[in-house]
Amino acid sequence: xxxxxxxxxxxxxxxxxxxxxxxxxxxxxxxxxxxxxxxxxxxxxxxxxxxxxxxxxxxxxxxxxxxxxxxxxxxxxxxxxxxxxxxxxxxxxxxxxxxxxxxxxxxxxxxxxxxxxxxxxxxxxxxxxxxxxxxxxxxxxxxxxxxxxxxxxxxxxxxxxxxxxxxxxxxxxxxxxxxxxxxxxxxxxxxxxxxxxxxxxxxxxxxxxxxxxxxxxxxxxxxxxxxxxxxxxxxxxxxxxxxxxxxxxx
Amino acid sequence: xxxxxxxxxxxxxxxxxxxxxxxxxxxxxxxxxxxxxxxxxxxxxxxxxxxxxxxxxxxxxxxxxxxxxxxxxxxxxxxxxxxxxxxxxxxxxxxxxxxxxxxxxxxxxxxxxxxxxxxxxxxxxxxxxxxxxxxxxxxxxxxxxxxxxxxxxxxxxxxxxxxxxxxxxxxxxxx
Numbered sequence: 001x002x003x004x005x006x007x008x009x010x011x012x013x014x015x016x017x018x019x020x021x022x023x024x025x026x027x028x029x030x031x032x033x034x035x036x037x038x039x040x041x042x043x044x045x046x047x048x049x050x051x052x053x054x055x056x057x058x059x060x061x062x063x064x065x066x067x068x069x070x071x072x073x074x075x076x077x078x079x080x081x082x083x084x085x086x087x088x089x090x091x092x093x094x095x096x097x098x099x100x101x102x103x104x105x106x107x108x109x110x111x112x113x114x115x116x117x118x119x120x121x122x123x124x125x126x127x128x129x130x131x132x133x134x135x136x137x138x139x140x141x142x143x144x145x146x147x148x149x150x151x152x153x154x155x156x157x158x159x160x161x162x163x164x165x166x167x168x169x170x171x172x173x174x175x176x177x178x179x180x181x182x183x184x185x186x187x188x189x190x191x192x193x194x195x196x197x198x199x200x201x202x203x204x205x206x207x208x209x210x211x212x213x214x215x216x217x218x219x220x221x222x223x224x225x226x227x228x229x230x231x232x233x234x235x236x237x238x239x240x241x242x243x244x245x246x247x248x249x250x
Numbered sequence: 251x252x253x254x255x256x257x258x259x260x261x262x263x264x265x266x267x268x269x270x271x272x273x274x275x276x277x278x279x280x281x282x283x284x285x286x287x288x289x290x291x292x293x294x295x296x297x298x299x300x301x302x303x304x305x306x307x308x309x310x311x312x313x314x315x316x317x318x319x320x321x322x323x324x325x326x327x328x329x330x331x332x333x334x335x336x337x338x339x340x341x342x343x344x345x346x347x348x349x350x351x352x353x354x355x356x357x358x359x360x361x362x363x364x365x366x367x368x369x370x371x372x373x374x375x376x377x378x379x380x381x382x383x384x385x386x387x388x389x390x391x392x393x394x395x396x397x398x399x400x401x402x403x404x405x406x407x408x409x410x411x412x413x414x415x416x417x418x419x420x421x422x423x424x425x
Binding site for chain 1: 311313314315316317344345346347349398399400401402403405409423425
């Protein structure tokens with residue numbers, strides 16, 4: 001039970017941390033100052049949520065590991081984030097599509113997790129939900145501006161959607177950990193979140209004049225530590241300082 | 251270990267509140283952390299044979315990742331130490347989550363005077379269902395404003411522009 005709970009909390013934490021790190025890569029590079037600030041703000045929220053979750057994971061584990069130990073000293077196969085989160089930024093359309101698909105998922109997830117029988121998770125979810133509502137408003141409005149924008153922005157956004165869609169199925173594919181958590185009333189039944197997520201996504205895609213791609217099979221399982229090739233590079237950059245100078249503070 | 255809680259506001263607790271009223275938010279320096287509504291409780295607890303009580307201060311972070319949170323913790327510790335509180339424990343209060351409704355009336359007035367539009371409606375307002383927010387320009391008071399970006403210079407603010415006086419301004423978001 002506690003092992004499943006640890007894995008479940010790490011999945012939530014790692015998805016937020018990895019996505020937050022990806023968004024932070026935009027700082028100083030976004031197409032406009034407002035977007036630089038917007039992406040940095042979302043990144044900060046996500047990293048803040050990850051800190052709360054990682055601290056909790058460390059407590060569940062009971063080996064005295066802190067949020068920093070967990071973030072900076074675990075290898076790729078110990079990271080349990082959704083593979084979507086680690087996909088590269090690509091162009092702005094690609095970043096926005098990845099963001100929107102995850103934001104819409106986290107919105108349903110945190111909404112449901114507020115009712116978790118795990119009080120600590122419930123309070124973290126209630127806090128995160130408030131922030132996620134802003135994230136999804138931001139990413140959904142950009143989906144529409146880009147999709148229903150110029151010929152070029154439409155083409156790029158549709159292309160990003162086609163490339164990233166394959167990573168959405170992992171959101172709802174429940175494995176033994178998800179099932180155990182759902183049975184214990186700690187986590188929602190993932191399949192029950194899917195229709196609501198789908199409806200929201202369809203609504204935005206319609207307004208953005210974008211086509212929903214078809215579902216395809218996939219072969220990675222980020223939630224179980226089986227990642228695409230992109231995560232290792234992200235971690236190498238994120239963890240370099242801590243690994244080169246263990247315990248460094250400033 | 252039994253912890254005796256002093257629920258009645260003692261003189262020391264009142265003194266601590268006075269100290270906290272002078273601890274400013276590092277990003278909006280006209281606003282104290284009490285104005286911001288992030289100080290959730292101040293109480294003294296005495297444990298066991300310890301003769302000196304520990305002052306517990308509950309702080310609610312505004313946004314999970316707000317970098318000001320750490321700075322505020324440090325400022326609170328230093329201010330209380332200067333005021334003679336030797337034992338202070340700062341607690342992170344997540345639940346219920348902070349909401350902009352906790353910004354005090356005094357805080358709203360200070361924000362406006364500083365040029366930041368205060369959060370304008372309670373988050374439970376039915377108008378929010380339709381995604382409408384009327385934000386008044388903090389300089390000229392006009393309702394003719396438009397949002398430039400959902401995210402401003404800090405996590406708690408959005409970026410707006412007044413189409414009347416043409417000034418851009420920050421809006422303290424409802425959350």
